Amino acid sequence: xxxxxxxxxxxxxxxxxxxxxxxxxxxxxxxxxxxxxxxxxxxxxxxxxxxxxxxxxxxxxxxxxxxxxxxxxxxxxxxxxxxxxxxxxxxxxxxxxxxxxxxxxxxxxxxxxxxxxxxxxxxxxxxxxxxxxxxxxxxxxxxxxxxxxxxxxxxxxxxxxxxxxxxxxxxxxxxxxxxxxxxxxxxxxxxxxxxxxxxxxxxxxxxxxxxxxxxxxxxxxxxxxxxxxxxxxxx
Numbered sequence: 001x002x003x004x005x006x007x008x009x010x011x012x013x014x015x016x017x018x019x020x021x022x023x024x025x026x027x028x029x030x031x032x033x034x035x036x037x038x039x040x041x042x043x044x045x046x047x048x049x050x051x052x053x054x055x056x057x058x059x060x061x062x063x064x065x066x067x068x069x070x071x072x073x074x075x076x077x078x079x080x081x082x083x084x085x086x087x088x089x090x091x092x093x094x095x096x097x098x099x100x101x102x103x104x105x106x107x108x109x110x111x112x113x114x115x116x117x118x119x120x121x122x123x124x125x126x127x128x129x130x131x132x133x134x135x136x137x138x139x140x141x142x143x144x145x146x147x148x149x150x151x152x153x154x155x156x157x158x159x160x161x162x163x164x165x166x167x168x169x170x171x172x173x174x175x176x177x178x179x180x181x182x183x184x185x186x187x188x189x190x191x192x193x194x195x196x197x198x199x200x201x202x203x204x205x206x207x208x209x210x211x212x213x214x215x216x217x218x219x220x221x222x223x224x225x226x227x228x229x230x231x232x233x234x235x
Contacts, residue, residue, distance in 0.1 A: 002075040005047060005060070007039035012080040013049050013056035015232040017225065018072065018087050020181065022046040022061030028225050029059055045072070055233040058082075066113055066156060066184035073188040073196075084134065084195050086228040087185050088221075091154065091177035091200035094167060098176060098202055100212050101220040102148040103227065105138055106130055106198040109182035110175060111156040112165060116187060128156075128186035131195035134231055138197055141230035147223055152176045154200070156183035167206055178206060197231070199224055 005012075019025050025046045029036035033050025040047035040060065047060040062072040069087070076082040091104055098104070108129045116126040135151065142149040155170055155178040167178070182198035189196035201220040204211035212220065 002079040004042055004045065004071055005040050005075055005079070006042050007047065007080060009080070011039045011049055012047070012060075012076065012082060013058040014081065014083040015055070015057050016076055016082050016085050017057065017059045017228050017232070018062045018069070018085060018185070019059070020062055020064050020089050024221065025059045025061040031222070032225060032229060033057060033059070052229045053233055057229060057232055062181070065180050066115055066158065069181040069184040070115070070188055073185050077188060077192045077194055082194065084232055085185060085189060086134070086232060087181055087196070087198035088224050088228050089179060089181065089200055090203035091179040092204045092206040093177050093202045094155070094171040094175050094206055095150070096207070098150055098205070099148065100202055100205065100210050101216060102150060102202045103142055103224055104154065104177045104200040104202060105135060105142075105149060105151045106154040106182045106200070107135060107151050108153045109156045109186055109198070110153055110170070111158070111183040113156065113158040113183060115184060119187065126187070128183045128190065130186065130197045131189070134195050134197040137231035137234045138199060138227055141227045141234070145223065145227065147227065150176050154179055154182055154198070156180060171207065177202065199228055
């Protein structure tokens with residue numbers, strides 16, 4: 001069984017939301033899921049299963065960065081049979097028309113990580129992409145909620161503090177925002193033939209320096225969680 005998740009077989013739903021912060025996992029369980037029960041607290045990486053509008057849904061913290069995301073995504077899929085994974089987190093905007101608190105949906109992920117190269121060798125530049133059906137459902141849910149939503153390519157950074165990366169050039173090539181997990185999630189989903197989608201709330205703007213307050217981040221995070229949950233249960 002899993003080394004990092006204490007759930008018993010059948011305790012995790014086929015649909016899982018994955019915030020980096022385990023306290024956000026608890027927040028989702030307490031505010032959005034009916035009958036939520038904790039199934040994991042190993043390393044304080046909290047996990048819960050409940051129902052949303054009658055549909056079983058789990059929420060599992062993953063920590064920060066691609067190595068941590070790869071661990072939890074792989075174990076959720078391989079050990080617990082998870083079929084849909086939604087990364088929900090924050091990002092830094094790279095386009096002028098993207099505002100603080102907007103929603104960014106990662107259609108694809110560019111990365112400076114060696115994770116794809118270590119998987120395929122340096123002769124192949126694998127393009128990690130979202131599942132289109134989940135993307136389509138998430139965009140429809142965001143529009144129904146009248147949320148500002150941007151869909152496109154994001155940067156999955158290997159390092160948060162990276163003076164060498166050229167953000168202006170990436171912005172010129174259409175990268176919407178920077179984050180730290182989508183590539184690992186999409187790579188794991190592709191390997192195991194399951195569906196995955198990464199959604200982000202814009203918490204700051206990397207070119208203008210604008211940022212949100214803690215209260216604004218909480219409200220925007222709830223909107224994003226609701227979009228992911230609506231996408232998860234739509235047929």
